[in-house]
Amino acid sequence: MIWNDDFETLPREAIESLQLKRLQQTVEKVYAAVPFYRDSFNKLGIKPADIKSLADLQRLPFTLKQDMRDSYPYGLFAVPLEQIVRIHASSGTTGKPTVVGYTRRDIDNWTELMARSFVAAGTNRGDIIHNAYGYGLFTGGLGAHYGAERVGASVIPMSGGNTKKQLMIMQDFGSTVLTCTPSYSLYLAEAATEEGIDIRKLKLKVGIFGAEPWSEKMRQEIEAKLNIKAIDIYGLSEILGPGVGIECIEAQNGLHLWEDHFIPEIINPETGEVLPDGEKGELVITTITKEGIPLIRYRTRDITRLMKEPCVCGRTHARIERLSGRSDDMLIIRGVNVFPSQIESVLFSVEGVEPHYQLIVERDGNLDTLEVQVEVNEQTFSDEIKILQGMTNRIRKDIKDLLGVTCKVRLVEPKTIARSEGKAKRVIDNRRNES
Numbered sequence: 001m002i003w004n005d006d007f008e009t010l011p012r013e014a015i016e017s018l019q020l021k022r023l024q025q026t027v028e029k030v031y032a033a034v035p036f037y038r039d040s041f042n043k044l045g046i047k048p049a050d051i052k053s054l055a056d057l058q059r060l061p062f063t064l065k066q067d068m069r070d071s072y073p074y075g076l077f078a079v080p081l082e083q084i085v086r087i088h089a090s091s092g093t094t095g096k097p098t099v100v101g102y103t104r105r106d107i108d109n110w111t112e113l114m115a116r117s118f119v120a121a122g123t124n125r126g127d128i129i130h131n132a133y134g135y136g137l138f139t140g141g142l143g144a145h146y147g148a149e150r151v152g153a154s155v156i157p158m159s160g161g162n163t164k165k166q167l168m169i170m171q172d173f174g175s176t177v178l179t180c181t182p183s184y185s186l187y188l189a190e191a192a193t194e195e196g197i198d199i200r201k202l203k204l205k206v207g208i209f210g211a212e213p214w215s216e217k218m219r220q221e222i223e224a225k226l227n228i229k230a231i232d233i234y235g236l237s238e239i240l241g242p243g244v245g246i247e248c249i250e251a252q253n254g255l256h257l258w259e260d261h262f263i264p265e266i267i268n269p270e271t272g273e274v275l276p277d278g279e280k281g282e283l284v285i286t287t288i289t290k291e292g293i294p295l296i297r298y299r300t301r302d303i304t305r306l307m308k309e310p311c312v313c314g315r316t317h318a319r320i321e322r323l324s325g326r327s328d329d330m331l332i333i334r335g336v337n338v339f340p341s342q343i344e345s346v347l348f349s350v351e352g353v354e355p356h357y358q359l360i361v362e363r364d365g366n367l368d369t370l371e372v373q374v375e376v377n378e379q380t381f382s383d384e385i386k387i388l389q390g391m392t393n394r395i396r397k398d399i400k401d402l403l404g405v406t407c408k409v410r411l412v413e414p415k416t417i418a419r420s421e422g423k424a425k426r427v428i429d430n431r432r433n434e435s
């Protein structure tokens with residue numbers, strides 16, 4: 001099923017000519033209305049009329065999260081506040097949040113893209129959508145909510161937290177779709193077992209999970225534990241919120257990025273150079289329909305690659321590969337680049353390991369040390385020391401083979417690692433506290 005056939009299956013040439021037209025309008029708009037853009041274009045000697053083809057996009061400067069912080073709260077808004085009907089903000093780990101404002105049309109477009117996303121994930125009118133993304137400044141709750149209503153499904157505005165109540169509602173209301181972070185879905189499964197509920201037997205059939213990195217192995221784990229299809233959804237508040245891209249249920253291979261609203265590019269994060277299609281690098285997004293805060297070449301810091309091959313579902317919009325992490329999540333351990341998702345893949349292929357882990361990085365003198373703490377199931381934990389030792393060695397060796405990094409592995413008792421109702425905290429880097 002496709003929500004909006006007219007746009008989702010446009011031939012490539014039609015997508016590109018629409019993109020060019022909308023890009024030109026956006027560039028005109030920001031040049032006229034946002035001093036930050038006018039100044040940065042002027043510095044490079046670029047005028048809106050210089051954008052004559054999609055390739056000219058590469059002449060424009062990048063926009064960074066720091067630029068949004070520097071213009072806190074409303075400096076990048078391209079319309080007067082009277083036209084802004086909603087304000088969200090993303091909580092950074094440090095400092096002030098990034099603020100985003102939406103006009104009525106922005107909310108309408110976002111709702112449309114979330115409706116497309118729900119349908120791409122195999123859900124529709126008649127579904128009962130249990131929305132456990134947080135409602136509030138975070139875009140997950142309200143973004144999913146509006147899209148679910150647009151599709152005509154029945155949405156339960158659960159928000160995050162209160163896990164036992166979530167389970168009760170899920171059972172009693174017959175929820176068929178679960179929307180939350182992937183880590184929270186596993187927490188729900190674990191809590192269900194504790195409550196004596198067989199979550200596999202509930203009516204749930206699809207989960208739409210995003211807002212944090214997760215691996216293919218974690219998908220398999222979730223699909224098996226909850227007996228559902230687990231679909232990956234991508235988004236970021238600066239661009240919109242959830243619904244910038246989503247996997248289709250037919251292929252579950254790469255996330256269609258709605259190209260009639262966004263232009264994606266992949267760059268080398270070190271040099272800023274645009275990479276050819278298919279190469280892995282940092283995703284850069286230009287919004288071409290947004291009114292509140294249009295963003296030109298926004299550096300997402302997310303690492304992926306673009307796939308333009310046709311998809312079995314019939315949608316023509318390019319896909320991004322499952323995100324392998326953020327360039328700023330990348331840990332450098334004794335000079336080696338390590339993404340938490342790579343370690344996750346190793347852990348989840350070991351029998352007896354539970355999907356809860358944390359990476360602890362310290363500096364011992366001049367040397368970085370990495371400790372991988374991972375939970376093992378009850379039965380494994382009570383096994384002989386020899387078996388546990390064997391498991392520890394295997395994980396250490398697999399990580400060494402994959403990444404070339406020696407680490408310490410600590411198997412911990414079930415439920416030792418803190419659970420999260422939203423984004424999981426996978427890395428504790430104590431090196432940043434020193435200096």
Ligand code: DLL
Nearest residue numbers: 090140210211212213233234235236237241242323
């Ligand atoms: O997390 C929006 C969202 C809500 C997306 C619900 C999906 C579902 P922010 O809080 O601004 O917005 O965080 C955005 O989260 O740049 C990625 O690093 C990460 N992220 C989001 N979706 C995925 C995903 C929301 N599917 C940041 N896979 C992004 C990996 C993801 N990382």
